Amino acid sequence: MMDPIFVIAATCLVGISVVAFSLLKAWQGWLELKREELERPTGSRTGIDAAEVEGGASVGAARIEMADLKERIKKLEAIASGVEL
Structure with a gap:
C-alpha cells in the first residue's frame, strides 16, 4: 500500500501545478489585454476619432x-x- 506522506505530497504537487497553470493563463490574458489597449487608438485622449482619420x-x-x-x-x-x- 502507498505511504500516506507520498499521497499527500503527490496531491500537493498536483494542486500547486493547477494553481500555477491558472495563474499563468491569467497573466497571459492580462498581458494580451494591455497589448490591445496600447494598440487601440483612443479618440477621447487626443480629441481625434480614429474612424475619422x-x-x-x-x-x-x-x-x-x-x-x-x-x-x-x-x-x-x-x-x-x-x-x-
Whole structure:
C-alpha cells in the first residue's frame, strides 16, 4: 500500500501545478489585454476619432495631418484678406 506522506505530497504537487497553470493563463490574458489597449487608438485622449482619420492613419499621423490642414486654412484666410505671407 502507498505511504500516506507520498499521497499527500503527490496531491500537493498536483494542486500547486493547477494553481500555477491558472495563474499563468491569467497573466497571459492580462498581458494580451494591455497589448490591445496600447494598440487601440483612443479618440477621447487626443480629441481625434480614429474612424475619422483618412486611410486608417495612426494618431500621430492624424495630428500631423490636422496641423497641415490648419496651416493651409491660415494661408487661405491670408490670401482671402489680401495679406502677403
